[in-house]
Structures are given as structure tokens and as C-alpha cells.
Amino acid sequence: MKMNKKIIIYFSCLLLLFSCKSIKDGLTGKKRENSDEFLVIKKNPLEIPPEFNELPVPQSEKRDDEANSVDEEIENLVKSINKGEKAKSNNTSAEEFVIKEINKN
Amino acid sequence: MSKINIKKFIFYFLIISIVFVLDRVSKIYVINYFENTLDTEIYLSNFLNIILVWNEGIGFGLLSFQDGSIYNFITLIIILINLIIIYFIYKYKDIRGFLLTLVLGGSLGNLFDRIAFSAVPDFIDFNYNNFHWFIFNIADIFITIGVICLIFVELILNNKKLKNEDE
Numbered sequence: 303m304k305m306n307k308k309i310i311i312y313f314s315c316l317l318l319l320f321s322c323k324s325i326k327d328g329l330t331g332k333k334r335e336n337s338d339e340f341l342v343i344k345k346n347p348l349e350i351p352p353e354f355n356e357l358p359v360p361q362s363e364k365r366d367d368e369a370n371s372v373d374e375e376i377e378n379l380v381k382s383i384n385k386g387e388k389a390k391s392n393n394t395s396a397e398e399f400v401i402k403e404i405n406k407n
Numbered sequence: 408m409s410k411i412n413i414k415k416f417i418f419y420f421l422i423i424s425i426v427f428v429l430d431r432v433s434k435i436y437v438i439n440y441f442e443n444t445l446d447t448e449i450y451l452s453n454f455l456n457i458i459l460v461w462n463e464g465i466g467f468g469l470l471s472f473q474d475g476s477i478y479n480f481i482t483l484i485i486i487l488i489n490l491i492i493i494y495f496i497y498k499y500k501d502i503r504g505f506l507l508t509l510v511l512g513g514s515l516g517n518l519f520d521r522i523a524f525s526a527v528p529d530f531i532d533f534n535y536n537n538f539h540w541f542i543f544n545i546a547d548i549f550i551t552i553g554v555i556c557l558i559f560v561e562l563i564l565n566n567k568k569l570k571n572e573d574e
Contacts, residue, residue: 305561305562305565308561309558309561312554312557312558312561313554315488315492315510315554316466316550316551316554317465317466317467317469318465318466318481318484318485318488319466319485319488319510319513319514319517319550320465320466320467320517320543320547320550320551321462321465321466321517321520321527321529321543321544321546321547322462322466322467322529322541322542322543322544322547323460323462323464323467323529323541323542324467324539324541324542
């Protein structure tokens with residue numbers, strides 16, 4: 303019994319100290335994977351972006367749009383100035399009316 | 408330490424050194440050869456070729472995992488076994504001490520590679536009719552000779568002991 307134990311110990315030492323490898327494993331670089339599958343983060347599936355079907359606007363069209371918007375801004379500004387002047391003119395007439403009424407009294 | 412013990416110590420130390428140096432020289436030569444040439448193998452005969460493979464596990468390519476912690480744990484166990492072998496070399500006064508020095512020399516050769524390269528280079532490929540035996544190195548030869556002889560010596564000693572008990 304003691305003898306068998308010794309032989310088992312010798313063989314286990316041989317297995318640990320020995321370093322041989324099969325040619326197949328050696329040339330393919332095979333290694334056993336021991337990664338935990340539950341620790342691996344799964345990647346989200348690929349999705350089509352929401353604006354995928356919309357084509358990009360060409361640069362020349364973009365410039366036209368910009369020019370139009372500038373024109374619109376100028377027009378709006380002119381209109382607002384005109385309105386302001388009208389309001390001013392209305393104010394002056396009201397003032398004159400009030401002065402006239404005062405003078406009448 | 409007595410005079411005999413010093414002689415014994417020097418003798419064992421020499422054996423361990425010779426085995427270790429033989430193993431190292433052969434490994435360095437083979438690694439350099441394959442690094443400097445584009446050859447994948449050295450053809451020596453129909454039965455014997457030299458192919459360099461790296462073993463990250465233990466004997467027969469076992470326990471060759473990708474995890475570094477397992478590798479370090481195995482290396483630690485091997486260091487522990489080497490220390491136990493040193494103890495038994497000191498303890499045994501017969502031929503078993505000498506055989507254990509062969510095992511220790513080879514084991515230290517493989518341990519050096521495990522620490523230095525994180526893998527042991529194997530290069531001796533015995534084959535017959537396209538059947539390849541496991542690729543091994545010089546250190547493995549000494550370890551195997553040592554262990555097989557140890558088993559035989561143990562069996563012989565056991566038989567002697569049984570005979571003496573019978574008488």
C-alpha cells in the first residue's frame with residue numbers, strides 16, 4: 303500500500319515537472335478557455351439610425367438657403383422699421399391732437 | 408557538516424549544474440536557430456526531428472489555460488515540489504539521492520523557462536509512420552530517467568525489505 307502511494311507521488315511529480323506537448327496542440331497554439339460566460343458583456347445588436355433614409359443636402363443648395371434666409375431677415379428688419387416709423391407718426395398725431403384739445407380748453 | 412557530506416554535496420551540485428546547463432544550452436541553441444532562420448523544423452532522420460513548440464501547461468500539454476493566475480499557481484506548486492525534492496536529496500543516503508538530483512536538475516531547467524519566458528520550449532519530436540510522440544526537451548529526458556529509475560529502485564528496495572521480513 304505504501305509502495306503504491308510512493309509510485310503515485312512519483313508519477314504526479316513527473317506530470318508536474320515534465321513539460322511535453324503534442325505536436326498538434328503545439329503547432330496550432332491550442333489553449334483551453336476557462337473564461338466565465340456570465341462575465342462577458344454582450345454587445346447590443348446593430349440598429350439602423352433614425353435619419354438613415356434622409357439624404358444629405360448638397361453644399362450649393364445649402365448656400366442658397368443661407369442667402370434666402372439672410373434676405374428674409376433683411377426684409378423682416380425693413381418691415382419692422384417701417385412699422386416703427388408708422389407707430390411714431392401715429393404717436394405724433396396723437397400728441398398734436400392732445401395739444402390741440404388742451405389749447406381749445 | 409562532515410567531510411563525506413561536503414563531497415556528496417559537491418557531487419550532487421555538479422550533477423544538477425550539468426543537467427541544467429545541458430538543458431539551457433540546447434534550448435538557447437534551438438530558440439536562436441528558429442529565430443535566425445525561416446525554417447519551421449530541423450530534419451535529422453526519419454524518426455527524429457526538431458520542431459519548436461511552447462508549452463504553457465504541465466506534462467502532456469495539460470493545464471494549458473489562458474488565465475495567468477492558474478499558470479502562477481502551478482509554478483508555485485512546482486517550486487514547492489522542488490523544495491521537497493531538495494529535502495529528500497538531503498535525507499536519502501543511497502542511490503535515490505542521486506536519481507533525485509537528475510530530476511531536480513531537469514525540473515530547475517523547466518522552471519527557469521516557466522519564469523523567464525512564461526512557457527517551456529519543447530523541440531524533440533520522435534515520430535514513426537506519421538505517428539508523433541509528445542514533443543519534449545532535454546530536461547524532460549533527465550526527469551523521466553530519474554523518476555523511472557526511482558520507481559524501480561523503490562520496487563527493488565521493497566522486495567528486499569519483504570524478503571528480510573520473511574526470513
